[in-house]
Amino acid sequence: MARQLARGMGSFFKDCSCVKPARCPHRYTIRFRDALGKQREERGFTSQDDAIERLSQLYAEKKATAPSVAEARRELGQQTIREYSETWLPRQRRMAEYSTKENVLSSLNVHINPALGSRKLNSVTQTVVEQFLDDLEVNGVGRGNQVSIFRGLKSILLDAHEKGGIPSNPVKGVQGPEYVRDRVSIPTLGYIEKALSVAHEDLALEITMMVGCGLRNGEARAVNLNNIVADDVYRVHEQIHARLNRPAKLKHRKVGEFREIHLPRAVREAMEKFTERHAATSEGYLLRGPSGYYTQGMEHYRVQKLFKQLPPEEGVGMYSFRHFFASNALSNGMPITDVAEWMDHKSIEETYRTYRHLMPGSITKAARILDAGLWDAA
Known part of the structure; x- marks a missing residue:
């Protein structure tokens, strides 16, 4: 049963059928109207105090928003993902012109817009994003491509969120796909x-x-x-x-x-x-x-x-x-930090994930050293 707070603040409740919901382990959900007047829900609050604190924060933010700003955000939220991406991409001046921009444009044309292009920004939630990622997996899109597609979608949605078109962060808590590189083949x-x-x-x-x-x-x-x-x-x-x-x-x-x-x-x-x-x-x-x-x-x-x-x-x-x-x-024996720099990897993690089995300190060698040390101690 939902507990209503002061007018305009919203309510909180537990979506369960427990006899004594106040004492059950299930978490609270809050329901409120955002600055655009759209009803929203957020889940995962461990106590009533946490739920009330979050509702108070949201209410204060809404009251502090000028009517003109709220109207601008409301209009932005009515744009579709396709419409917003058309103005978003040209603004990415720091994005590589001939590789990254082309990759994002390809992701938009082939995957994002066909699935989400007609959806209004203010209707995008974490559930929508997670379903989109699930569909990529079901449709057999490679894990590496999934990572690239999600990266582009995430950038677009976060930009819209920062500008007020999407009140709640639509990718918060979303577990993105992870690309695990196959073991590389090295010629003799x-x-x-x-x-x-x-x-x-x-x-x-x-x-x-x-x-x-x-x-x-x-x-x-x-x-x-x-x-x-x-x-x-x-x-x-x-x-x-x-x-x-x-x-x-x-x-x-x-x-x-x-x-x-x-x-x-x-x-x-x-x-x-x-x-x-x-x-x-x-x-x-x-x-x-x-x-x-x-x-x-x-x-x-x-x-x-x-x-x-x-x-x-x-x-x-x-x-x-x-x-x-x-x-x-x-x-x-060359340091992996030097190898990463020479090969121009974006991060040393990429070098480590790709060539870990080649390093002198590999698990196999470590096992042999530790085993020998144990026998010596015995």
């Missing part, structure tokens, strides 16, 4: 040596940059003599973008930002030998194509030809050559 040194001997010379240099310096494909396609800033230092500041087929800023970084990595002697010599056969462009690029740059399409064609001629080891793909760099560094 023997396979790499064979691949370098039979691959097209452009592809061979790209593979060398990935194996020796840990570059991403696009960064390796942009290999440049001018990036050698010392005998053993290579500066990475751009990539050949996969869709634009021209130089672009690095992933996770702003225009003009760069990272510097150790340049092994063997890699530098490979660049020098390539230059002896093919002079670099006036801008210093070693790899090139009909459009002026060595594109993803050119890389893909040569990778297919290589793997047909030299079938790859199980699970190995082009990106596996970058994984070899991490494997080589970590297995030889």
Whole structure:
């Protein structure tokens, strides 16, 4: 049974059939009208005092809201998610233009708008968001894509919430999908040596940059003599973008930002030998194509030809050559913090999750050490 408070404050109750609800373990629910005049509920309050305190807070916020502000929020809340996202996306000036924005736009067009686009902002609740995530899972959307889709939806809804279009935080308490990366496949040194001997010379240099310096494909396609800033230092500041087929800023970084990595002697010599056969462009690029740059399409064609001629080891793909760099560094005792920086991971957690089994302090090695210590103590 709901207990009504002062006029306009709302009520609280337990949604159960217990004989003595005041003493049962079930939690309280509060019911109130928000600043837009729409009835809302919040659950999970452990005591009457907690429920009353929250209702008092909500009532004070509503009373402090000027009528003009409340009306503006009411009008905003009448917009649909599709309408709001059309004005929200152009405002994201800090969002990467050629990758993140494209990903969000794809998520909107393929998943978010078909399912939620016609829903008004003020009708979005945690239950709506959770049902949307459940539907993604049922429809077989990959876990990695689920993470990306939820990230975009969450950003849109939180922005609308901060501007008052959604009174209650619609993603508070929502458990988002978690992407668990499959164990990476790493080519053996023997396979790499064979691949370098039979691959097209452009592809061979790209593979060398990935194996020796840990570059991403696009960064390796942009290999440049001018990036050698010392005998053993290579500066990475751009990539050949996969869709634009021209130089672009690095992933996770702003225009003009760069990272510097150790340049092994063997890699530098490979660049020098390539230059002896093919002079670099006036801008210093070693790899090139009909459009002026060595594109993803050119890389893909040569990778297919290589793997047909030299079938790859199980699970190995082009990106596996970058994984070899991490494997080589970590297995030889390089600090994971350095490896994360060289590979330009967004966080060290990404490096740890991906390459944990390669670290010298892996669980297997730790078990052997601890076991030996126990026997010695005995």
